[in-house]
Amino acid sequence: xxxxxxxNSYTIIFAIVMVLVVGSVLAYAASSLKGKISENQxxxxxxxxxxxxGINENDETSANFVAADKVAGEFSKYVTKQLVIQxxxxxxxxxxxxxxxxxxxxNAKDDESKRRLPLFVGDIDGKxxxxxxxxxxxxxxxxxxxxxxxxxxxxxxxxxxxxxxTPGLGANIKERYFMDDFIGEHLLDESGEFVxxxxxxxxxxxxxxxxxxxxxxxxxxxxxxxxxVTAMIxxxxxxxxxxxxxxxNN
Amino acid sequence: MGLLxxxxxxxxxxxxxxxxxxxxxxxGICSALAITAQLKASIVMAISVIAVLGVGNVxxxxxxxxxxxxxRIIVQLVVVAALVIIVDQVLKAYSYELSKTLSVFVGxxxxxxxxxxxxxxxxxxxxxxxxxxxxxxxxAGYGLILVIVGFFRELLGSGTLLGxxxxxxxxxxxxxxAIGYExxxxxxxxxxxxxxxxxxxxxxxxxxxxxxxx
Numbered sequence: 001x002x003x004x005x006x007x008n009s010y011t012i013i014f015a016i017v018m019v020l021v022v023g024s025v026l027a028y029a030a031s032s033l034k035g036k037i038s039e040n041q042x043x044x045x046x047x048x049x050x051x052x053x054g055i056n057e058n059d060e061t062s063a064n065f066v067a068a069d070k071v072a073g074e075f076s077k078y079v080t081k082q083l084v085i086q087x088x089x090x091x092x093x094x095x096x097x098x099x100x101x102x103x104x105x106x107n108a109k110d111d112e113s114k115r116r117l118p119l120f121v122g123d124i125d126g127k128x129x130x131x132x133x134x135x136x137x138x139x140x141x142x143x144x145x146x147x148x149x150x151x152x153x154x155x156x157x158x159x160x161x162x163x164x165x166t167p168g169l170g171a172n173i174k175e176r177y178f179m180d181d182f183i184g185e186h187l188l189d190e191s192g193e194f195v196x197x198x199x200x201x202x203x204x205x206x207x208x209x210x211x212x213x214x215x216x217x218x219x220x221x222x223x224x225x226x227x228x229v230t231a232m233i234x235x236x237x238x239x240x241x242x243x244x245x246x247x248x249n250n
Numbered sequence: 251m252g253l254l255x256x257x258x259x260x261x262x263x264x265x266x267x268x269x270x271x272x273x274x275x276x277x278g279i280c281s282a283l284a285i286t287a288q289l290k291a292s293i294v295m296a297i298s299v300i301a302v303l304g305v306g307n308v309x310x311x312x313x314x315x316x317x318x319x320x321x322r323i324i325v326q327l328v329v330v331a332a333l334v335i336i337v338d339q340v341l342k343a344y345s346y347e348l349s350k351t352l353s354v355f356v357g358x359x360x361x362x363x364x365x366x367x368x369x370x371x372x373x374x375x376x377x378x379x380x381x382x383x384x385x386x387x388x389x390a391g392y393g394l395i396l397v398i399v400g401f402f403r404e405l406l407g408s409g410t411l412l413g414x415x416x417x418x419x420x421x422x423x424x425x426x427x428a429i430g431y432e433x434x435x436x437x438x439x440x441x442x443x444x445x446x447x448x449x450x451x452x453x454x455x456x457x458x459x460x461x462x463x464x
Contacts, residue, residue: 011318018325022332029339036343044346062413164353168287168404168438220435221287 043068045097046075051159052131052146053078053122063159063176081121085243087113096120101135101144101236117239129156132240136232139224140164143173147237149187151247153194154211158182160229170225181208181216187237189214194241196234199226254383261383265391271364272395273451274461278364282396283443285355289412292400295355296393300386301337303365306330307385310373317374326369327360334359364392399446407437 004010047065050056055078057064066074082096096118108115120131128151135144141163148157160173172178182197189195190212200215201223208216218226254262271277285291309329310317317325338356341349359365368388373381404410409417409427418425420433436442455461 005316005318006320011320014316014318015321015324018328022328026332026335029336033339033343037339040342040346164357166287167285167291168408221438 042098043071046071048146048159048161049097049120049131049133050074050078052148052157053120053124053129054148054157055124058176063174063179078122078124079120080123083119083121085117085119085240086115088242090243093118099133101133102142105135115239119240119243130240130244131157132237134232134236136228136235138162138165138173138228139170139222140166143225143228143232145229145232147182147233149244151244153187153237153241153244155182155185155187155197162225165225166222168221169219170222172219172222173225173229178216178219184211185216186212186214187233188241192245194238196237197230199230201226258380258383261380262387262390265384265387266394267391267454268458268461270391270395270454271367271388272392272447273454275367277367278362278392279444279447281358281362282392282399282447283440284358286396286400286403286443287407287438289397289400289404291355292393292396295358296389296396298355298359299362299364299392300389302330302333302359303368303385303389304382305385306333306365307368307373307381308378309333310369311376311378311381314374322374323366323370326366329369330365331360364388395447395450398450399443402446403437403442406434407442409433 005014047068050066050071051063055066055074057066065071081092082094084091084093084096084099097120099116099118101118104115104117118133122129122131129148130151131146131148133144133146135142137143143160143162143165145158145160147155147159149155158179160179162171162173165171165173185197187194187196195214198215199218201218265271268274272279272282281295285295306329310326313325313329334356338349368385372384376384401411404412405416409415409420415425417431418427420427
């Protein structure tokens with residue numbers, strides 16, 4: 001005896017109904033939650049930028065952001081200017097923190113002059129600091145970060161994050177002991193040329209005493225993620241080197 | 251147990267021991283290797299799978315008489331994927347921090363063979379309440395193994411548990427490190443998860459000879 005559910009017509013109708021039901025449920029969930037999600041992402045961007053400025057609620061070992069309800073106030077207090085560099089021209093834009101670095105990167109592929117480079121200038125305890133976003137590829141998926149520097153391109157704060165690096169290995173780029181290693185590192189060599197920072201294995205400086213060697217100690221078992229960090233620092237921060245040069249000349 | 255009949259409690263307890271999905275049925279090995287380098291990741295994954303498998307089993311069980319047998323695998327996949335996406339979206343909106351911790355697991359939950367295995371082997375043939383218990387039990391059995399493997403890998407590989415330095419500081423040379431102990435970096439790599447898992451299987455089978463197949 002043939003079962004009702006074995007008929008081809010039933011199967012097709014079932015499939016259509018299922019797709020419609022699941023599709024509309026997911027679409028409804030996505031659209032009704034969209035506002036809240038993008039608000040969360042906006043807050044997170046501000047928290048990341050503040051973190052690179054050194055404004056955070058870190059305790060002994062773990063990295064903690066400024067609380068979500070305070071972030072807007074802190075952001076406007078410390079970040080004095082938001083700049084956009086496009087094709088060598090610097091303009092001010094108070095929405096610069098919303099620029100999607102990934103999108104700008106793909107724009108730059110057709111035409112380098114289309115790329116908008118956001119730069120955040122802040123005043124921390126009387127010292128002027130500059131924070132820029134960076135974006136690159138890890139082992140599995142995207143990695144990104146924010147790097148805070150002084151006018152000599154010496155790193156003052158760094159925040160890294162990732163989409164799907166391996167927990168316990170590559171995912172540790174967002175741990176304090178990795179990010180804090182960057183503080184004080186020089187991005188320029190002695191002659192003032194941009195060289196970046198290499199995440200290096202066996203660089204004979206595991207406790208990171210030498211700050212001018214343009215290298216920090218790598219994470220065990222996370223070679224490709226570390227190489228990704230090196231690559232995004234070198235490729236993205238290099239774009240800002242002309243701006244910092246022009247700061248000196250003025 | 252007052253709340254559950256003997257048969258029902260067997261549904262929950264069996265997968266924890268003599269019918270464990272990982273060590274006996276050898277399902278879900280892939281994620282057990284991938285995410286057990288840290289205890290915290292193991293726990294988060296265990297809880298996520300318990301939630302998804304518990305609910306998913308009930309949904310499949312409720313639909314079991316109307317699912318066309320020709321496309322049942324596709325239907326099962328759609329149910330898991332939809333559940334996981336909805337949970338992910340809700341977390342992103344209301345618990346952003348947690349959703350960031352979970353991000354890497356979302357894809358892994360969908361592809362976890364234990365989930366498809368339980369849908370296929372149990373929920374399609376049993377009522378919702380039984381399916382729910384079976385789902386919780388199997389996911390807990392899976393989670394138990396994950397936590398054990400994660401415990402040893404984090405302890406021996408990084409010298410920490412849930413991020414706390416339980417063995418002392420390897421750079422400052424305190425605690426065990428003062429007398430020359432070193433972390434075994436190899437424990438952090440996936441092959442060691444398989445070896446730890448092998449040891450668990452060995453212990454389990456040597457204690458219960460009935461589990462040994464010819």
